[in-house]
Amino acid sequence: MTTTVKRILQIGILLLGLYSLAGFVLAPWIIKSQIIQQCEKRLQTTPKVGAVSLNPFTFELLIKDFLLPSKDQEKPRLAFNHFSVNLTWYALFNQEIRLKSVMLDGAAARFVVFKSGDTNWELTPTGEPEKDTSQDSDWILTLEQIQIRESGVDFFDYTHATPLELPLGPMNLAAANISTSLGSRTSLKSLNISFGEQGSLNLSGDMQLKPVTVNLIVEARQVPLDFLTAYLSDHTYLTLKKGQADTVSRIQYQNGRVRVTGEAQIHDLALVPENQDKPVVEWAQLDLQGIDVTTGPVDLKAAELVLKGLKTDVELRKDGTLNFRSFVKKSPQAPAEAEITKPADATKKAPLKYYIEKLTLSDGLVNYADLQIRPNFKALVHDLEGSVGPISPKADEKIQIALSGQVEAYGKFKGKGFVIPGTKRPTLDLDMNFHNIEMTTFTPYSGHFAGYEIKKGKLFLDLNYKLVNSRIKGSNKVLLDQFTLGDKVESKNATGWPLKLGLALMKDRKGQIKFQLPVEGDVNSPSFSLGNLIWTAVKNMIINIVAAPFDFLASLVGGGDDMQDIRFAPGQSELKAGEKEKLIKLAQALAERPQLNLEIRGEYQAADRQALQVKALEEKLEPLIAKNKDRSKAVRTVAKENLQPEAFEVIEDQFAKDPAGRTAAWEKKTAEALSVSDDELKVLALARGKAVMTELAAGKVETERLYLLSGSAGEAGKAPQVTLLLKEN
Template sequence: MKVSSYFRKPLFKWIVAAIVFLIAVYGIAGFFVVPGIIGDKAQQFVSGKFQRKLEFEKISLNPFTLTATFDGMRLTEPGCEDDFASFDSLMVDLSSQSLFRMAPVIEEIRLVNPRVHLVRSARNHYNVDDFIAFAAEPKEDDSPARFSINNIQVENAVIEFDDFPQNKHHVVDELNVSIPFVSTIPSQVDIFVDLAINGRFNQEKIELTGKARPFFKDKDGTVNIRLDKINLPAYAGYLPVKPDFDLKDGKLSIDMEVGFGQRAEGQQGLTLEGNVVLESLLLAEPDGKPVLKIPEMTVRIAHSDVLSGKFDIGQVLLKGPEVYLDRNRAGQWNVERVARFSPADNTGKNHVGAAADASAGKKDSRPFSVSLGKLFVENGELRVSDQIHVVPADFSVRNFALDVDGIVLDVAEKNVTVDRMVSAGTEVRFVHGKLKFQENGKPTRKTVQKAANEIGERTGFGFRVGRFELNDWAVHFENHDAGKPVVTKVDGLTVALDNLSSDDKEPVQLSVKANVNQKGTIAIGGSMNLSPFGTDLDLDIRDVDVRFVQPYIEDFVNLSLKQAELTVKGKFHLAQAKTGMKGQFAGDAGISRLTTVDQLSRQPFVSWKVLSLKGIRADLAPLSVVVDQVRLNDLMARVILSSQGRLNLQDILRSESGGRKSLTESEEKNMVLNAGSSISSRIPENEGVAKKKGRPDYSIQIKKWWIGNGKIRFSDNFIKPRYTANLVDLRGTVSGLTTNPDKQAVVDVKGRVNGAPLVIAGSVNPLSERLSLDIRANVKGMELAQFSAYSGKYIGYGIDKGKLSFDVAYKVENDQLSAENALVLDQLTLGEKVDSESAVNLPVQLALSLLKDRNGVIDINLPIGGSLNDPEFSVGGIIFKVFVNLIQKAVTAPFSLLASIVGDTEELSWVAFDPGSYTLSESGQRKLETLARALEDRPGLRLEIAGKADPDADSTGLGKKMMMKKIREMKARRSGQDIGSQQVTVSDEEYPDLLKRLYGSEDFDKPKNWIGFSKSMPVADMEKLLSQHFAGKKDDLIRLANRRAQAVKDWLIEKGNISEERLFLLAGGLRKTEGTESGNRVDFSLK
């Protein structure tokens, strides 16, 4: 059969016609019917399921090319006309292979200008909640549908997100998505699907590329994420917790490859590799004060398996980081304040803290480790402001650089290891005033230890650093507490630590070198253990300025350092023991160019050129120091010995009771003596102090101390008024200086005091709490004119000339003091009278005349003694009392003083005569001999002589004398002799008869007998009556007194060799006998 005839058959025509019809129907349905049905069904589904309105401007379907185009789609929000989503067009090209694959195979999908508007209306409520709920509904068949989609393209998409709780509006625009292929068909699931997404997120560029096999058994793939300078503050509100700091600025850039997949064993896999760059980071407190600035930080992450807990960071680079630490007056640091978190507004309950608490203390069984190949810090800065101190402290670090190699963090093993840490060229600056520390200003080792233990218990981590280095650091200390800033500059600081570890079994090797203030050097080397803490160090410190320690010792001493340079060379060992910290030092030390002042008066206290200590052996607990040799050159010091025998050097350290005490202000009491005051009222009030008995709880021994070219301004308050002297050119030794109260140091020092030679020798224990001394000091020929102002204040006269030599000896044993104060004043000549309230109210000129010998020398010895424990005992008071008594004795009993000077005890102020006589007796002549010797040795004294007559005894004596004269005259007449009555002698046999004749011849009332005649009387009665009859009258008594005075004067001139110019007669007078003091005598007074 021919083909043409076959086509002409009716059956064929019917078949063709049917096919044409079907094609026509297929075309009409595809072009005109199906698009409407699709649109209606879609609208009905969306409206019924989601209460949203779905609209299309046009739906086009080409049944022959199997392409569909949806134009002008618009989807509204539920129950309103607001747009939720829209696009300009969506083109879907279905492949004819779908028939053979028995699954949809799409050649191409292209979506143009889609727009989506997402809204978060409240916490956990979005405008897509209905879609999410629909997607979460359980499906009858969870197996993935078979499909193959190729050439997926999204062009110029826009996603807007309004976050009303955060009051934020986010926009993703210019979004383009390209996915070449995705399929669940078994023969294609092992083919990688490539992904390319790019666009902008809030004006910042984003880019994601990658490949994956989402339906392959491993579901593996990679995604390359590129984010360019994302503005972090815009997203701080989406943190799960709300921090107490403000993220002021920060740009995040990410170039990261994220790998993912599922292994055959069902384990998930997630890897990271790439770079993270953080720029312009600024964290601040709520008030705007900065806490952290990071201009740039780059983190280079090597291939890291996240879910396996293994992070490998190749390098971290920090450029110019700035850290600001600030502590307020409440003692809280800003990092503590900003590290607190509270629930964020966009979350429910804050579970972060609870989760952390629940997991605390539990060891994570999952392995987790971080290794860091390199850490670089360039040009870092740290600034610290501490407001807790009286004057805020400022601490800053500049140009901080850090290079760290080989960091490994193993969380499972709780261990951190670092191969090497190096920091170079950093500058540190610390400026502060008065510092305030915890525990009443006294930081303790227990406080530091407790803090360290708490950190260890809290973290539980161990660490090890192979080598830690600081190279060429510079540290600037500046203290403003003392007014003028004290500046200490440390440069060239090099620190090296080897094997720094939390393992206490391995010691740390330590090396420190530095220059201090361009002159001093520090070199420390050795080993150190962290737990328990201990060190074995070699110290070599030379000429280091230590003025910086003054603010830290200010409250414990009474002096201030103006200059001091420390040198130490030796071995230092320190170890923590159960009973406390133990330590030893062996070596040499010294302080040179020292200058100190009194904290209160700001007057110079102690300075020297060199203080060198050789052969030191010191223990910390209990404190014990032994020094073989000490050399002190060019000393200048203010030394004061108190009225209790305490040196001001013992008050350098403040007492436990606290309070400052002047080291340079000497004791001065009011020494004004009123005319009518008693001696006891003139003695300075005792300043007794309680003395601590027994041995101290420390031990100090200095075997030999050499002193050269010393200068000391010394005030001795043992003597009141106080004595001050300038001691120069001091040289000598002190041997065996110790705190042992049973031993004394031997002193042998020579020098000059106020220009005169000085020698000090003896023994003393000034370091002992219980004073013991046996010291003798002497000075020869000190000029006194230089003390004219001093003498004018206390004795009321200046000094024109004179020299002083003294020899003093003090001995204190068992709190009993005995002292000798021998003073020799040569040619002391007082000047003009000086008005002074402190001057003694005594005739000083007279006293000096009494004390001066013929050569103009005054030699005085003032011995004292007493118990230092007696609250009424005052060394200065006793010496002053002895001195004042000496002056008073010169006034009230000058002749007793003269007698004691010439070695006699007899009273020389008067000479007695027999009643009625002016002839010197033998005893009277002996007195005059003693008085003459004293006057001869004191040519400056003048003697006044006053004769006295007793109205009773001398009157009777004159009468008896007249009676004897008449008896002698009567005998001379009877014998016819022509001689004076004084040459007539009357024998005992003759006397009664002559007396009777004289009695009868004199006319006066006589006793009568019974017949009226004169009564016969015994010899004694006749003597009495005749003596009364011839008794002298007043004129006779005055003449007798004057003749007595003349007799004494004549004797002193003729036999005593006293010049007449020094003797003065006073008018005679009457004086009755009172007690043992007779009136018939001659009185003396001195001028």
């Protein structure tokens, strides 16, 4: 071996030794020093670096037992057991940084967003000008393999009313061929993230960094959703007490747009108001089928939402608002000046587009309470099922509605129809049926508005409501079966009209009350309330019936007018043929209304007194006429016996040349002179009442329901009659 060769070998060995010394000893020391220096400079903290090693021949860098403390020293911002990078050095000649493998093991990161919006990872400015990275670099970065094993991230966000605390992990990632090379596709073999005790999220697929495209399959199982409370707290007073999500979906990103398709389930969800224990909304499962969501702008579509086991409490508060309104926080009003100085389109956002073909309900339950009245009204609707849809923001979209369920223990209801929301003039056509509803449930309302408890009864109600051109028209077919009022209730809101009489008039022999109730109103009126509209219509109907009860009874049997008054000839107690017909119709009506009693009051008038006087005169004339066959002489005899002499002489002188006129005058004056007492008139009136009672009894009206009042003077100016009065029994 020549001296030159030896020298070359010696130099080579020396350079190799120096290279090895620099690579194995000096470079790790420099790398470790730079890590510590940069962390102190940019993050204001001193990291702990256990060991740094570099193999200058395989270009493998290894960092062990790294810990980056937080400023508050509570938990480290970043810690890991093992981080290694393997560089393929010959690729540098092609202006490519190619990392054969990158592996991170046992990492734990902590990311905090403070109330100010700053994070625990804010970098301190160096004072040096930032490099311009706007121009594309000719260098390419490629990661052939990357692995993250048994790592986790704790995420905290204190910008919300309720702070967000979201621990993620353990996390495992395996990916290949991550490159900034144009058109190069990355294979995401698997990204597995654990949520809570049982939740997991798995992602797989491929992506491209230049241009950015993503095509991933997402599988989530039992992912806990309680972290969403933080976002709810910004706008509501609700807490997501529990809830889990499952999904199998695809995420795609291309040309600045994200698209998500697939299926999802949200199950065992419960929303609880602040400072309460009982959920206000909960459900067993919500299936989201045929999801298709895109961004730019946001467009959400779903073939069907299936909601199973919904349970919710709906309360009408004392102030007339629903309980859900109190769960929403009021948005702060922006200063007027700020509104003026905003650019015209600064607040413009693309409208949210959504289209849900159908929402299907099954096994739902709604607890309704009206706290406006005392005692509070409560009703339970359960086994709620049906469908609503489609649901979209389109004003002209026709939404079909089909719902059914049970009310309390045995009642049932159905609803079917459609609604078109409309921008200014919505349209509605809805049929609803309530059958076998226990009326005792509504005792709070009857006590509040009518002043009576409800003793018993069932409700059968068929409704149709149409809303066209801001006017709502309702057709209500009502059946109350065995409806009976109970005890009187003190209520300042109770009406003073005779409700019991009205119900007795309406209740038939089967114990049923049937009626149809049309309602109509302007929904744009400030005072419009559908409940008040219906209640007012019911009240007016009963008032009208009670105001003219015999007209109502006549309408049942086709009777004529004036059924309340049975008229008689003056001085007579025998029924006329026409009045008998009225009583026959009345008997039929009373047979249909067994809850009614009838008071019969015979009355007399001045005409009756005159008729009885004429009758008394005839009784005096009868034997005289029979004796001498001369009425004129008989009248003169009776007149002379009963008139004052002066009165007798006046008539005789006035009609000296008119025997017929003289006789008529004597009859008139004599009849007026004859005495008819009030007792005789009362007897006549009572006889009339008995005649009416006898006729009604003959018409099969139970005499226990007929009450004969004593005879009395009638109202001046009326004909002699019997007045009938209806009473509830």
